[in-house]
Amino acid sequence: MPETPALSVDSAVAAQAPSCRPDAAASLSAPGADMALALASAYQASAAEQDFMRQALEQAQLACGEGEVPVGAVVVKDGVVIARGYNQPIGRHDPTAHAEIVALRAAAEVLGNYRLPGCELYVTLEPCVMCSGAMMHARLARVVFGAPDPKTGACGSVLNLFGHGQLNHHAEAVGGVLAEECGGLLKSFFAARRAAAAQARALKNGMLNP
Numbered sequence: 739m740p741e742t743p744a745l746s747v748d749s750a751v752a753a754q755a756p757s758c759r760p761d762a763a764a765s766l767s768a769p770g771a772d773m774a775l776a777l778a779s780a781y782q783a784s785a786a787e788q789d790f791m792r793q794a795l796e797q798a799q800l801a802c803g804e805g806e807v808p809v810g811a812v813v814v815k816d817g818v819v820i821a822r823g824y825n826q827p828i829g830r831h832d833p834t835a836h837a838e839i840v841a842l843r844a845a846a847e848v849l850g851n852y853r854l855p856g857c858e859l860y861v862t863l864e865p866c867v868m869c870s871g872a873m874m875h876a877r878l879a880r881v882v883f884g885a886p887d888p889k890t891g892a893c894g895s896v897l898n899l900f901g902h903g904q905l906n907h908h909a910e911a912v913g914g915v916l917a918e919e920c921g922g923l924l925k926s927f928f929a930a931r932r933a934a935a936a937q938a939r940a941l942k943n944g945m946l947n948p
C-alpha cells in the first residue's frame with residue numbers, strides 16, 4: 739500500500755525533530771497537487787508579500803525544530819507583522835493549535851479585538867476547514883498561502899470555502915506564494931521522519947535477529 743502523501747497536518751505524530759532543511763527542488767507529488775498548484779501559481783506575489791511569506795517560513799522552521807509538522811503563519815496589519823504562530827498541536831496537546839489559529843489568537847490579543855478587520859494572514863500551507871472557518875469568524879480581510887494541501891486544503895484543493903458566497907463575504911484567498919520553499923520544507927520533514935522510522939525498525943530487527 740503506498741505511503742500517505744506527507745502533507746496533512748492532521749497526520750502529525752512526530753516524536754522527534756527530523757531535518758528542517760527545505761528541499762527547494764522538491765515538487766508536490768500528491769494527487770491533485772499539480773492542479774492546485776497551477777491554480778495557485780497564477781497569483782504573482784509582490785516583494786512585500788514574499789517577505790511576509792518568508793517570515794511565515796521562519797515560523798515553520800520553529801515548528802520543525804520542535805518535531806511538529808512545519809507550518810508557520812504571520813498576521814499583517816497596515817503592512818506590519820503584528821503576530822506570529824507555528825504549528826504546535828503535539829506540544830500543546832491541542833488539536834486546534836495549527837499555525838493559523840495560534841497566529842490569529844496572538845493577533846486578537848495584540849489588537850484587543852476578537853475580530854481582525856483589515857488584517858491579512860500569511861501561511862506556508864493551504865489552510866484547512868477549521869482554520870478557514872476561524873478566519874471568517876475573525877473577519878480577516880485576506881489570506882495568502884504558500885503550498886497547496888491536496889489532503890485537507892479548504893482554499894481550492896479539496897473545498898473552496900472562501901469562494902462560497904453563502905459562507906464568506908469578507909476574505910479573499912490567494913495561494914502559491916513561495917510554494918516550492920513551503921512545500922519543500924514539508925517534504926524534507928516527512929522524508930527525514932520516514933528515514934528515522936526505517937532506521938529504528940532496522941535497529942529493532944537487528945537486535946531481535948542478530
Ligand SMILES: [Zn+2]
Nearest residue numbers: 836865866869
Ligand atoms: Zn488548520
